[in-house]
Amino acid sequence: MSFDSILIIGAGLIGSSIARAAKSKAGVFTVWVADRSADVVETVERLGFADGVAEGPAHHFAAKADLVILCVPPAKIAEVAAGILPVMKPGAVLSDVGSTKSAMIKAIRPHLRDDVSVIPGHPIAGTEFSGPEAGFAELFENRWCILTPLDDAHPDVARLSAFWQALGSNVELMDPDRHDTVLATTSHVPHLIAYTLVGTAVDMETVTGDEVVKFSASGFRDFTRIAASDPVMWRDVFLSNREATLDVVERFxxxxxxxxxxxxxxxxxxxxxxxxxxxxxxxxxxxxxxxxPNFGRDD
Amino acid sequence: MSFDSILIIGAGLIGSSIARAAKSKAGVFTVWVADRSADVVETVERLGFADGVAEGPAHHFAAKADLVILCVPPAKIAEVAAGILPVMKPGAVLSDVGSTKSAMIKAIRPHLRDDVSVIPGHPIAGTEFSGPEAGFAELFENRWCILTPLDDAHPDVARLSAFWQALGSNVELMDPDRHDTVLATTSHVPHLIAYTLVGTAVDMETVTGDEVVKFSASGFRDFTRIAASDPVMWRDVFLSNREATLDVVERFxxxxxxxxxxxxxxxxxxxxxxxxxxxxxxxxxxxxxxxxPNFGRDD
Ligand SMILES: NC(=O)c1ccc[n+]([C@@H]2O[C@H](COP(=O)([O-])OP(=O)(O)OC[C@H]3O[C@@H](n4cnc5c(N)ncnc54)[C@H](OP(=O)(O)O)[C@@H]3O)[C@@H](O)[C@H]2O)c1
Ligand SMILES: NC(=O)c1ccc[n+]([C@@H]2O[C@H](COP(=O)([O-])OP(=O)(O)OC[C@H]3O[C@@H](n4cnc5c(N)ncnc54)[C@H](OP(=O)(O)O)[C@@H]3O)[C@@H](O)[C@H]2O)c1
Known part of the structure; x- marks a missing residue:
């Protein structure tokens, strides 16, 4: 039932956390990691949690892996999926961890294959840090992982669910549009508002001087912590979950x-x-x- | 230099914390406490941190106290000040802990006396809990306390500053309008926004069902914590700091x-x-x- 070999593409916070946990918690024998950045590849090699590391598309690993999980920024997922799907081995599973689901599913539809299950996912776990050194094996414990399968009844859905459960997560299946609306409410719009308010306060400094920092009370301090998350990732999240984000922002x-x-x-x-x-x-x-109390910021 | 006797009016989170700390930290000999609520009076008696407790205006204590600190809700401070000023003993100091300053100062101007120093204050410390049982002596340690004196040069300002320093706070003197603008930015508007967003999410539940709660990610969770603060106090804060709040909200x-x-x-x-x-x-x-890390929510 479990996956003998997995390939993680994108070895940042989320990817490196999955890679770290896969063997000890989920019975995986071989963990391969790929990243487009030479620095990240070097760091992963040094940290030693992978059996093989590749810089770039890593087609040779993709051709062997039972499970490929795309852990690249949300705007890149569909593109990386389209590149990797044709070389994956028959019977393998392709998943991802992106924070938005509908746009990505729409974009990969033309590239689907009958003999590879595509099961998009989103672990509701994270911290405000990024990169391979920020990851840790316990990140997903007691957190939710939402899967938005194209076909709920496919046996690979249970297999991937079991993988996430082995990492410590509670798994929920959801329709991708519903996922995007729920997450717009609980995560995306709160982040947008935190970014906005902290920006407003920065502009207010022409009026208040450095007293905004000096007397930053907890309301504001919490906002700055939320707004310290990776700007590139969040830009991608807002752009790829445009409709639901705008809907909730307008109500707000x-x-x-x-x-x-x-x-x-x-x-x-x-x-x-x-x-x-x-x-x-x-x-x-x-x-x-x-x-x-949790390990840090989730999104 | 220090105060031999103090009277705390309003024995909630802030008042009971000052009362608890005054003797052990600030060299006060006698701590009197007054509250309009019989329940609170009973609780304070049971907790035993006061030398005398009165239900109601407590004019007998006010006539003897070297320092009176009003710790009632912001909308009540001017009214309670107007009632207590005429009975205070010559040479005494009247202060408060209200979260907004300009409106209250304007309201008490007609009641000022030459022989009682009025020195408004605002400790930037708090938690999301209220009432006498929520207080603790360490609440003000390493927090700021802003004083907005009517006359910065008056020797009682140094005396009251020393009192707050003895409770562990850093004291800053500030113009009341500036205080209200800075706090609107760092505290009042963040709270208003948190209340708003959580309300929007509650309305969204018609769309999302209980999934807003189930998948409440950290952005949203932080907002619900901020929005768990006392609604009555915050209503008063927004209404008594209307101009600065509206100005920052509009920019936002x-x-x-x-x-x-x-x-x-x-x-x-x-x-x-x-x-x-x-x-x-x-x-x-x-x-x-x-x-x-701090004890909880500050405002
Ligand atoms: N962070 C969170 O809290 C959180 C929570 C749940 C889900 N997610 C999702 O998890 C995914 C990754 O987030 P993260 O926080 O782990 O990001 P991260 O720490 O920034 O890591 C992303 C990694 O992917 C690499 N990458 C980018 N494009 C690539 C490509 N075409 N091929 C191979 N590697 C590529 C990046 O390299 P470069 O640095 O060179 O771009 C980086 O090393 C995102 O889709 C995000 O939506 C994040
Ligand atoms: N909480 C914070 O985080 C924080 C931080 C800094 C400053 N402040 C300021 O501190 C003050 C008190 O806040 P708190 O959180 O300590 O409130 P709290 O826990 O609700 O306590 C206020 C107490 O004052 C009593 N009271 C109301 N009107 C009164 C009156 N006319 N005479 C005597 N007692 C009266 C209340 O009794 P009832 O329950 O019967 O009304 C209650 O026991 C407010 O001005 C607030 O702006 C609060």
């Missing part, structure tokens, strides 16, 4: 405009009504165990 | 609208430019030591 701006109006007209009741409705969701998050 | 909406447009038109460069400028401020916050 409407709501904020209503609260702004309530402040302007000293309408305390509207403010209180709104604030009170947010308490219940917090309680449910704490109850669901999703608020336990 | 402008910036978010620009980013929304960039996403709509796939203008990755604008996104990246914006995201990159937020990195530097994060670095400066970490360097300034403001990002050390």
């Amino acid at each position: 701006i409407e709501d904020l405009t209503a609260l702004k109006r309530a402040i302007r007209w000293s309408d305390g009741e509207t403010l209180l009504d709104h604030f009170a409705k947010t308490r219940d969701i917090r309680r449910r998050i704490v109850e669901s165990g999703q608020d336990e | 909406i402008e910036d978010l609208t620009a980013l929304k447009r960039a996403i709509r038109w796939s203008d990755g460069e604008t996104l990246l430019d914006h995201f990159a400028k937020t990195r530097d401020i994060r670095r400066r916050i970490v360097e300034s030591g403001q990002d050390e």
Whole structure:
């Protein structure tokens, strides 16, 4: 049932974490790693968690691997998938870890093969750091991993689910559009707003001097931590999840405009009504165990 | 130089923390506490950190205290100050801990006395909990306390500064309008935005079901923590810091609208430019030591 050999393409935070965990936790015998960057390849060789490392497309590994997981930035996934699919071995599985799903699935449809299962995925786990040195084998423990299979009933879905469960994750199958809407709400728009607010505060420094830094209270400090995530990755996320992101942002701006109006007209009741409705969701998050201390930022 | 006796009015998180720390850290001999709520009075009596507790205005304590600190909700501070000032003993100091300063100072001006120093203050310290049981003596350690004196040169300013330093705080004198602008940026607007976004997500649940809770990733989780703060206090904060809050909110909406447009038109460069400028401020916050783990939420 498990995969004897896997190829990780893109050995950053997520890729290197999977590579580190695959043997010890998921019964994989051979772990190959490929990255387009010579620096990353050198680092992976030095860290020693791979049985073979290649710079570039790594077709020779792709031709042998039972499972290929694309861990490159979201905007690159479809392109790398299109390049690797034709050389993969019959019966193998192709997956990915990208933070958005619908656009990528649409882009790879023309390249699908009957004898290779494509099962897109997204582990809801991460930190605000990137690169191969930031990874660690425990990253996925007790986190969710969402799979958005093209065919839920295919036996390889259970096989890939078992792989992620072996890494410690809870696996959920989801429709890709729904994934993108849920993640726009819980992750993408919060990041966009954090980036925006921190940018607004930077501009406010012409008014406030360095006092924004000096007296950065926790509301703001939390925002700066969220906004410290990799700008390139997030640009890609917003562009590849455009519709759902814009939809949620527009609802948010409407709501904020209503609260702004309530402040302007000293309408305390509207403010209180709104604030009170947010308490219940917090309680449910704490109850669901999703608020336990974790290793860092997830997305 | 220090205060022999102090009266804390409002024994919630902040008031009870000051009361707990005053004797052991600031050389105070007698700590009186007053609250309008019978429950709170009973709890304070049971917890035993006060030498005397009164329900209601506590004029008998106010007539004897060297320092009175108002720790009631922001919207109540001016009213309580107006009631207590006439009975205070000559030479005493009146301060407060309210999160906004200009509106309160304007409201108490007609009640000032020549022989009582009024020195408004705001400790940048707190947690998302409230009430007398949430307080603890270490709350103010290594946090800033901003004082916005009516007369910076008055010797009582140094005396009150020394009191807060004894509680472990760094004291900064500031103009009240500037305080309100800086705090609108670093605290009030971040809280408003967190409340708004969590509310938007609650409304999105008609679309996403309980998956917002289930997959609440860290961006969103951080927002729900911020939005778990006391709704009544925050309503008061926004209403009493209306101008600065609206000013920062409007800048924020402008910036978010620009980013929304960039996403709509796939203008990755604008996104990246914006995201990159937020990195530097994060670095400066970490360097300034403001990002050390703390006891909870500050505001
Ligand atoms: N970070 C998170 O919190 C998180 C959480 C869940 C999912 N994800 C998803 O995980 C994926 C990777 O994220 P990450 O944080 O691990 O990123 P990362 O640390 O930046 O690593 C990405 C790696 O992929 C390499 N790469 C880029 N294009 C490539 C190509 N065409 N062929 C081979 N390698 C290539 C990059 O090299 P260069 O540096 O030379 O570009 C880099 O080494 C993304 O799709 C992201 O959406 C991230
Ligand atoms: N929480 C923070 O993070 C934080 C940080 C810095 C500054 N502050 C400021 O500190 C002040 C207190 O906040 P907190 O968090 O300590 O609030 P809290 O825990 O809710 O405590 C406020 C207490 O004041 C009592 N009270 C209300 N009106 C009163 C009156 N007229 N006379 C006597 N007592 C009265 C309240 O009783 P009832 O329950 O009956 O109303 C309550 O016991 C606020 O001005 C706030 O802006 C708060």
